[in-house]
Amino acid sequence: MADFIPEENRLNLKVVFYGPALSGKTTNLMQLHSQLMPERIGELMVLETRDDRTLFFDMLPIGLKGGHGLDLRLKLYTVPGQVQHDSTRKAVLSRADGILFVADSQRNQQDNNAMAFGNLEENLEKVGLDIEAVPIVIQFNKRDMPDTVAEDELQQRWAHTPWSPLQMASALNGTGVVETFRELLDRLYTVADQEFRLARDHGIERATFVERLSARGSDATP
Amino acid sequence: MRRLEDDPVLSDLLETSQIQRLEASLARLGLGQVSLSEEKRQGAIPVEFNLETVGWLSADCDADSLKATAELVAFILFFVAKYRLAADIHHDATEAGYAELQRKHKALQESEARYRTLSGQLQERVKEQVATIQKAQQELYESARTRSVGQLAAGIAHEINNPIGFIKSNLKVAGDYLDDLEAKLPDDRETRELLEDFRDLLSESLDGSSRIATIVADLKTFSSIDHADYTHCNINDLLKAALHLLKTSYADRRLTIDERLGELPEIPGNPARLSEAFYNVLDNAARAIPEDGRIVVKTATDNSGNIAVVIQDNGCGMAEDIQGQVFDPFFTSRPVGSGTGLGLTVARDTVRAHKGLIRLESREANGTRVTMLLPQAS
Ligand SMILES: Nc1nc2c(ncn2[C@@H]2O[C@H](COP(=O)(O)OP(=O)(O)OP(=O)(O)O)[C@@H](O)[C@H]2O)c(=O)[nH]1
Ligand SMILES: [Mg+2]
Numbered sequence: 001m002a003d004f005i006p007e008e009n010r011l012n013l014k015v016v017f018y019g020p021a022l023s024g025k026t027t028n029l030m031q032l033h034s035q036l037m038p039e040r041i042g043e044l045m046v047l048e049t050r051d052d053r054t055l056f057f058d059m060l061p062i063g064l065k066g067g068h069g070l071d072l073r074l075k076l077y078t079v080p081g082q083v084q085h086d087s088t089r090k091a092v093l094s095r096a097d098g099i100l101f102v103a104d105s106q107r108n109q110q111d112n113n114a115m116a117f118g119n120l121e122e123n124l125e126k127v128g129l130d131i132e133a134v135p136i137v138i139q140f141n142k143r144d145m146p147d148t149v150a151e152d153e154l155q156q157r158w159a160h161t162p163w164s165p166l167q168m169a170s171a172l173n174g175t176g177v178v179e180t181f182r183e184l185l186d187r188l189y190t191v192a193d194q195e196f197r198l199a200r201d202h203g204i205e206r207a208t209f210v211e212r213l214s215a216r217g218s219d220a221t222p
Numbered sequence: 223m224r225r226l227e228d229d230p231v232l233s234d235l236l237e238t239s240q241i242q243r244l245e246a247s248l249a250r251l252g253l254g255q256v257s258l259s260e261e262k263r264q265g266a267i268p269v270e271f272n273l274e275t276v277g278w279l280s281a282d283c284d285a286d287s288l289k290a291t292a293e294l295v296a297f298i299l300f301f302v303a304k305y306r307l308a309a310d311i312h313h314d315a316t317e318a319g320y321a322e323l324q325r326k327h328k329a330l331q332e333s334e335a336r337y338r339t340l341s342g343q344l345q346e347r348v349k350e351q352v353a354t355i356q357k358a359q360q361e362l363y364e365s366a367r368t369r370s371v372g373q374l375a376a377g378i379a380h381e382i383n384n385p386i387g388f389i390k391s392n393l394k395v396a397g398d399y400l401d402d403l404e405a406k407l408p409d410d411r412e413t414r415e416l417l418e419d420f421r422d423l424l425s426e427s428l429d430g431s432s433r434i435a436t437i438v439a440d441l442k443t444f445s446s447i448d449h450a451d452y453t454h455c456n457i458n459d460l461l462k463a464a465l466h467l468l469k470t471s472y473a474d475r476r477l478t479i480d481e482r483l484g485e486l487p488e489i490p491g492n493p494a495r496l497s498e499a500f501y502n503v504l505d506n507a508a509r510a511i512p513e514d515g516r517i518v519v520k521t522a523t524d525n526s527g528n529i530a531v532v533i534q535d536n537g538c539g540m541a542e543d544i545q546g547q548v549f550d551p552f553f554t555s556r557p558v559g560s561g562t563g564l565g566l567t568v569a570r571d572t573v574r575a576h577k578g579l580i581r582l583e584s585r586e587a588n589g590t591r592v593t594m595l596l597p598q599a600s
Contacts, residue, residue, distance in 0.1 A: 003227070012227060014227055040273050041273075042270075042271075042272050042273045043272075043300060045300070045303075045304055045307070047304065047307075047308050055308075056307070056308050056311050056312065057226075057311065059307075061272045061273050062273075063273050073273065075227060075272075077226075085315075087315035087316070087318050087319040087322075088311060088312075088315040090315070090318060091226065091311050091314045091315045091318060092226065092311070095225070095227065
């Protein structure tokens with residue numbers, strides 16, 4: 001859960017990239033690290049095995065200073081997608097304020113997507129989070145791959161869930177990554193504003209929140 | 223406990239001795255007096271990790287070198303922190319995994335215990351069911367037997383009553399005719415003897431007919447054709463009927479039966495079943511005694527109108543080890559073919575059905591005493 005520390009006028013939020021193994025969670029985070037130029041961005045910490053599989057987690061801290069001096073931090077984590085790391089996944093997932101589910105668009109990966117989403121539901125419950133209440137955005141990655149499920153089909157399939165519309169991305173090429181992240185920031189703002197009165201007490205409007213936390217290096221204003 | 227998201231402070235990452243070693247190494251690079259600490263000092267610049275100031279660095283050197291040194295220290299701390307975080311989450315995950323394992327283990331043990339109790343209960347239930355089935359079977363057998371005995375008795379009673387009636391009245395009329403004949407016949411000795419003999423024959427026949435009539439009446443009482451269900455029972459009458467029947471069925475033997483029947487109130491009961499119970503116990507006694515043996519039948523009552531029936535014999539008795547089994551269905555100590563082995567079982571069930579008690583005491587070669595207690599209101 002979000003941590004507000006009044007003495008330091010500081011708010012910590014936690015976003016977790018979840019999804020099946022090899023869907024591109026780490027790649028998403030690496031892309032954010034290289035594409036984003038928010039007010040504050042820390043070092044990308046990657047904890048992986050030799051073959052590039054996430055072992056514990058990856059982490060990227062970003063932040064902004066609010067008009068009234070609020071020190072807002074957003075820590076972005078990825079979980080290890082491999083089935084056997086479930087305990088670690090749970091530990092990383094606990095106290096998440098927002099979730100970005102990275103699915104694999106390839107046709108032969110649909111079962112893995114479903115299993116990973118089921119695992120997310122299960123683990124959310126185990127760490128005491130309500131799937132209805134946590135902001136979740138779903139991204140279908142690897143759109144550049146040859147045998148992917150068509151976007152229409154995917155959108156239709158998820159149309160009647162709270163997570164529609166889906167985000168399409170090709171993290172390897174850097175497309176759709178920031179858009180997905182913005183969508184999550186937008187949903188996260190709704191929840192955070194409700195709890196911490198970001199606009200009223202800290203002078204942080206929705207647009208400020210989304211734009212300043214996801215400013216691109218290319219569209220950064222001097 | 224530290225959480226994954228908590229930002230580490232300098233002391234979380236490096237021990238005092240490690241900080242001192244780092245300071246000394248930096249000093250040897252020509253930076254003069256170097257100090258790295260969590261408190262901000264005069265002239266110190268921040269060392270950052272994760273957008274967070276983890277320590278303050280000061281040294282006796284120019285600003286550029288100090289900045290470069292701070293970056294170097296931050297670079298080192300990044301890898302230290304990386305290790306720390308990995309170690310922490312590994313610890314958390316293992317701990318959680320272990321806790322989960324223990325929880326599962328406990329759940330498993332609980333469910334195993336549950337199944338064990340359940341299987342125990344199941345065994346109990348099976349035992350109960352078997353007992354119920356046995357009881358039902360036996361009741362069925364019994365009621366069929368009682369019914370058939372009853373039907374037979376009813377049939378015999380009906381068939382015999384009428385002929386016995388006219389035999390008796392005919393014999394009486396025959397006696398009258400004999401009187402008439404006597405007047406018409408010569409009064410010599412030979413004729414007188416003949417007539418006397420004739421009269422004896424007739425009166426013996428009349429006696430016999432009366433006895434047959436009584437037996438039929440007893441049979442009727444015994445099978446209680448008239449009242450099939452619960453009614454007021456005169457226990458003494460039922461016993462007498464059973465005794466009568468016993469004597470009839472052991473006509474080839476002289477049974478010595480000592481009847482000590484006390485004054486009894488009527489009790490509610492099923493006369494047919496009670497008669498059968500008494501007969502079964504008496505039958506057992508009759509089989510146990512030798513030619514010169516005797517059976518004592520006693521009845522008594524208490525203030526509340528409860529009744530005790532005691533049937534005692536001085537026959538062969540039975541060994542202690544089989545006494546516990548005598549009420550078991552189909553148990554018999556007698557040779558195969560001499561009975562179903564249901565006699566005492568039926569007696570016990572009947573007494574129980576009347577909310578009463580039955581007790582058997584026996585000594586080998588001394589005799590057996592069966593006591594039946596029948597409550598006033600069952
Ligand atoms: N073609 C293509 N490959 C991608 C894309 N995104 C990621 N990949 C590749 O997929 C592989 C796995 O990517 P990662 O980002 O390490 O996957 P992950 O979800 O972090 O995997 P785990 O850490 O094991 O859970 C890498 O070889 C990536 O280069 C994409 O959009 N298109
Ligand atoms: Mg990864």
